Amino acid sequence: MFIYGLLIFPFGYLMQAYKEACFEVPIQGEYRDRSVERIYKSDPRYNEALENIQNSHIKEQMQPFLKKCGVRKDLIFLEAPSLSLCTAIGTNMFQKGDATILVSKGFHQTDEEACTWTLKHEISHIKHNDKLTIFAVPAVCQLSAAIFGIRSLSYGYS
Numbered sequence: 001m002f003i004y005g006l007l008i009f010p011f012g013y014l015m016q017a018y019k020e021a022c023f024e025v026p027i028q029g030e031y032r033d034r035s036v037e038r039i040y041k042s043d044p045r046y047n048e049a050l051e052n053i054q055n056s057h058i059k060e061q062m063q064p065f066l067k068k069c070g071v072r073k074d075l076i077f078l079e080a081p082s083l084s085l086c087t088a089i090g091t092n093m094f095q096k097g098d099a100t101i102l103v104s105k106g107f108h109q110t111d112e113e114a115c116t117w118t119l120k121h122e123i124s125h126i127k128h129n130d131k132l133t134i135f136a137v138p139a140v141c142q143l144s145a146a147i148f149g150i151r152s153l154s155y156g157y158s
Contacts, residue, residue: 010146013139020131022097023090025050025076041098055079058108062119071127076100077119079108086118088125091132099126 027049029039039046058077066075072092080102090099101122108115125131 010139010142013135013142017132017135017139020089020097020135021091021094023100025053025078025098025100027053050076053078055103055108058103058119061116062123065120066123069123069127071123072099074099075123075126077103079103079105081105086115086122088122089131090126091129092127093129093132101126 024041027039027046028036029043029045029049030036039049055077058079059075062077066073072095074095076098078100082102082104085104085107087102088100089102090097092099101119103115103119107118
């Protein structure tokens with residue numbers, strides 16, 4: 001049972017890394033019958049719905065910085081209620097998922113200079129794929145420790 005836990009635990013981190021790499025902005029679309037359904041990236045309505053909720057004024061302001069840094073062009077800026085001022089989700093490496101920066105509602109209007117600095121910080125997280133690294137490194141370390149531990153235990157019992 002002990003060995004089972006050592007081998008399963010790293011895969012939780014790997015799943016989190018996968019979720020970060022494949023993140024899609026949750027967008028809801030309304031149909032003619034007033035039913036609401038989630039729109040996925042493969043849906044043709046996805047880009048249009050994303051344009052409606054995205055904060056284009058922030059993206060336009062940050063576009064020269066994004067181009068200079070070499071960050072993906074489809075980076076999404078959304079204002080959303082959150083516990084922090086800004087949060088980066090996604091990676092620059094994998095284009096399958098969305099790279100998104102969530103900005104706290106009203107933060108940009110309240111203090112544009114501080115918001116710009118914070119956005120640049122979050123853009124660096126996406127550029128350097130930090131969300132992927134945060135989960136992949138512990139997974140590799142734990143997996144190697146589990147393998148080393150299993151090998152060490154097998155020598156002790158022979």
